[in-house]
Amino acid sequence: MSFLPAFLLALIAAVPMGWALWAAASQALDVSAWQALWADPQTLRAWGMTLWTGLASTVLVWWTVARLLAHGFIRQQLARWLTHVPALLATPHAAMAIGLVLWLSPSGWALRLVSPGLSGFDAPPPWVTTQDPWGLGLILALWLKEVPFLLWVAATQLQREDLRRRWQAEFALAQTLGHTPTTAFAQVVWPQLAPRLRWPLLAVLAYGLTVVDMALIIGPATPPTLAVLAWQWLGDADAAMQAQGAAAAGCLTVSVAILAGVTVMVLRAWARLLRVASSPLLLQGESPWVGLVIGGAYLAVWWALAVGSVSGVWPFPQLWPSLWTGDAWAQVIASAPTVWTTLGLAAASASVCLVWSVAWLELTPRRWQQALRPWWLLPLVLPSVLWVVGLYSVALQWRLEGQWLGLLLAHAVMVLPYVLLALEPAYLAVDPRQSAVVASLGQGRWTDLLRIKWPLLKRAIASAWAVGFAVSVAQYLPTLYVGAGRFATVTTEAVTLASGAQRSLMSAYAALQMLLPVLAFALAAYLGRPRQFEKIGSMKDNT
Amino acid sequence: MNAGLQIDIERLGTAAQTLVQDLHLKVPAGEILTLMGPSGCGKSSVLAATAGTLASVSEGLQPLQFDGRVQLNGRDLTTLPTHLRGVGLVFQDALLFAHMTVAENLLFAVPRALPLAQRQARVQQALQEAELSGMGERDPSTLSGGQRARVALMRALLAEPQALLLDEPFSKLDAALRAQLRPWVFAHVRERRIPVVLVTHDEQDVADPQRVVHLRATEESPHHV
Numbered sequence: 001m002s003f004l005p006a007f008l009l010a011l012i013a014a015v016p017m018g019w020a021l022w023a024a025a026s027q028a029l030d031v032s033a034w035q036a037l038w039a040d041p042q043t044l045r046a047w048g049m050t051l052w053t054g055l056a057s058t059v060l061v062w063w064t065v066a067r068l069l070a071h072g073f074i075r076q077q078l079a080r081w082l083t084h085v086p087a088l089l090a091t092p093h094a095a096m097a098i099g100l101v102l103w104l105s106p107s108g109w110a111l112r113l114v115s116p117g118l119s120g121f122d123a124p125p126p127w128v129t130t131q132d133p134w135g136l137g138l139i140l141a142l143w144l145k146e147v148p149f150l151l152w153v154a155a156t157q158l159q160r161e162d163l164r165r166r167w168q169a170e171f172a173l174a175q176t177l178g179h180t181p182t183t184a185f186a187q188v189v190w191p192q193l194a195p196r197l198r199w200p201l202l203a204v205l206a207y208g209l210t211v212v213d214m215a216l217i218i219g220p221a222t223p224p225t226l227a228v229l230a231w232q233w234l235g236d237a238d239a240a241m242q243a244q245g246a247a248a249a250g251c252l253t254v255s256v257a258i259l260a261g262v263t264v265m266v267l268r269a270w271a272r273l274l275r276v277a278s279s280p281l282l283l284q285g286e287s288p289w290v291g292l293v294i295g296g297a298y299l300a301v302w303w304a305l306a307v308g309s310v311s312g313v314w315p316f317p318q319l320w321p322s323l324w325t326g327d328a329w330a331q332v333i334a335s336a337p338t339v340w341t342t343l344g345l346a347a348a349s350a351s352v353c354l355v356w357s358v359a360w361l362e363l364t365p366r367r368w369q370q371a372l373r374p375w376w377l378l379p380l381v382l383p384s385v386l387w388v389v390g391l392y393s394v395a396l397q398w399r400l401e402g403q404w405l406g407l408l409l410a411h412a413v414m415v416l417p418y419v420l421l422a423l424e425p426a427y428l429a430v431d432p433r434q435s436a437v438v439a440s441l442g443q444g445r446w447t448d449l450l451r452i453k454w455p456l457l458k459r460a461i462a463s464a465w466a467v468g469f470a471v472s473v474a475q476y477l478p479t480l481y482v483g484a485g486r487f488a489t490v491t492t493e494a495v496t497l498a499s500g501a502q503r504s505l506m507s508a509y510a511a512l513q514m515l516l517p518v519l520a521f522a523l524a525a526y527l528g529r530p531r532q533f534e535k536i537g538s539m540k541d542n543t
Numbered sequence: 544m545n546a547g548l549q550i551d552i553e554r555l556g557t558a559a560q561t562l563v564q565d566l567h568l569k570v571p572a573g574e575i576l577t578l579m580g581p582s583g584c585g586k587s588s589v590l591a592a593t594a595g596t597l598a599s600v601s602e603g604l605q606p607l608q609f610d611g612r613v614q615l616n617g618r619d620l621t622t623l624p625t626h627l628r629g630v631g632l633v634f635q636d637a638l639l640f641a642h643m644t645v646a647e648n649l650l651f652a653v654p655r656a657l658p659l660a661q662r663q664a665r666v667q668q669a670l671q672e673a674e675l676s677g678m679g680e681r682d683p684s685t686l687s688g689g690q691r692a693r694v695a696l697m698r699a700l701l702a703e704p705q706a707l708l709l710d711e712p713f714s715k716l717d718a719a720l721r722a723q724l725r726p727w728v729f730a731h732v733r734e735r736r737i738p739v740v741l742v743t744h745d746e747q748d749v750a751d752p753q754r755v756v757h758l759r760a761t762e763e764s765p766h767h768v
Binding site for chain 1: 642698703708
């Protein structure tokens with residue numbers, strides 16, 4: 001095997017990422033900016049809010065996913081549930097937050113349902129329910145959004161035939177030794193599955209601590225989280241404020257690193273306890289309602305976006321709009337360039353990352369893949385405010401700022417880890433003897449790839465592309481920052497509109513932001529569908 | 544004496560551990576040599592070195608190094624890529640391609656130089672020989688273990704190999720099926736007049752008691768029976 005292609009592939013991906021990190025680090029380490037950050041009266045409370053929302057949402061997500069996986073595995077329903085996960089995954093963060101606002105705001109559906117009958121309100125009460133100062137709305141939104149992500153990573157592992165069979169056999173064996181199904185799962189399957197979810201869990205933690213778009217829509221405002229503050233400072237005209245924003249991004253990075261270390265230690269301690277404990281800690285008991293709550297919340301959000309996008313005049317406390325209108329959608333259609341930018345960026349960045357990932361998995365030795373894997377997953381665990389600082393510097397130096405190509409680069413960096421995560425398990429599960437058989441039949445490598453290996457992997461390849469597409473569509477910070485405000489996508493429009501009063505237009509953009517990934521997933525499902533063989537019954541007629 | 548398969552192994556193993564040393568095998572055309580030994584002794588690695596597929600055995604982490612020579616009918620295969628060697632391989636798992644019908648699996652192996660009608664005729668004939676007539680359009684996963692094993696062998700033979708390697712081809716089948724399949728496999732491969740190496744850990748699988756080589760799990764040189 002030649003090392004040159006592997007080396008070139010590593011270089012192609014590592015140079016922009018390393019350059020961006022270097023640029024970001026050199027800006028985030030400015031001492032006077034740190035002093036200004038420390039002196040700013042908002043910093044400490046914002047940081048506290050960041051820790052609270054990030055940690056609370058992560059703990060909730062981990063607990064929920066552990067229970068759902070235990071429940072589904074024991075009842076043999078996991079495979080069926082996991083087929084629905086991509087639809088949930090396709091819902092972008094911003095769309096989820098906007099949909100929740102439509103329900104929870106003082107003039108939202110939740111209160112309309114009980115008004116004026118039960119509540120007695122004739123007008124929206126002066127409550128802060130969506131941008132609540134305790135961050136509860138943000139925690140709820142993060143929980144709803146991150147549970148499907150972690151479930152999806154688990155699904156990519158459980159779709160590996162080899163692992164699934166082995167775990168099911170071991171699970172059955174443990175029960176023949178006298179363990180209850182729950183204990184068998186907790187002590188045999190979970191300890192093997194959980195370490196594989198560690199990286200994704202750290203990504204959930206990092207996301208919770210550093211999210212900007214969701215926090216802008218549904219997070220607390222006075223003070224906001226530190227990530228939102230950093231974002232606001234970075235957008236300031238004053239260079240000193242920008243430096244303070246970069247320092248805040250650095251502070252977030254340090255926080256993520258420390259808490260990630262703590263999380264890993266807690267997980268290890270829990271795993272140790274679980275091995276010797278007589279009861280399946282945290283995993284016992286049935287909780288089918290958790291899955292129903294999450295599924296129900298997604299349906300409610302989609303419904304609210306759909307209705308909101310065609311609502312005209314809608315006085316409180318009426319349950320339904322008194323006037324329906326297609327104006328918002330007409331406006332969306334009129335801004336076709338926005339949609340095309342979104343589609344083009346998503347398709348291009350997903351394709352670039354897919355080609356790179358396939359080449360990487362095909363051409364590089366396993367040792368390289370394992371050694372460099374943490375590096376490729378860095379965009380998942382480092383704050384996006386830090387990345388945009390670095391990517392913007394790179395774009396400036398390469399004269400790509402405000403250019404489509406620079407935007408593509410920024411999106412590709414963010415998309416790459418997801419595509420690699422989606423593709424890797426299936427790719428590595430391919431039996432190496434399969435290629436040996438093909439070669440022994442006298443067929444060359446390209447025949448193997450084009451006629452055997454890739455067709456057999458088409459489901460994983462198609463869904464990896466769709467995941468990349470969805471991630472690109474949902475990007476907010478890189479689009480705005482590296483695009484220098486010159487490019488509008490469906491997501492930047494939706495987030496911008498979320499602070500305004502145009503409910504129908506905001507809903508329409510949020511609905512479209514969700515629709516595009518859904519279409520990508522539908523396309524992937526169609527392209528990746530397994531072959532339908534002739535039924536055995538009909539065969540008999542032919543013979 | 545150039546006809547037949549000649550495998551000369553000076554050393555086969557990872558950098559740290561030697562699996563096989565000083566093994567010299569010679570298989571004339573039309574004969575079946577049986578290579579026996581406990582698991583982990585490197586039997587399958589000998590086949591992989593012969594077919595040029597060591598990368599698929601080593602799983603990529605600890606690469607296997609092969610020091611030696613493989614010759615087939617006077618041709619030196621040692622540095623040739625697998626697909627140019629003309630060496631067929633059959634594993635215990637039939638490894639039928641899941642996205643192809645049984646017939647497509649077979650068609651994939653037939654040399655492309657022939658016109659399609661002729662290639663398809665060969666597939667039909669192979670199906671007949673495998674006692675699977677009329678099952679060509681089936682999904683391979685609907686076949687029984689014995690049927691899959693027969694398709695795998697027919698697929699390997701359709702590629703017109705000049706030598707055939709069988710890696711524990713019966714070990715996943717039950718005793719009754721094995722007893723049934725063995726004579727069928729041996730008859731078919733002998734008919735082709737090509738050298739065949741069979742790897743097994745079951746004495747009952749031995750094709751020709753005159754041609755058996757025992758490998759040991761240690762680094763000692765093999766003991767010829």
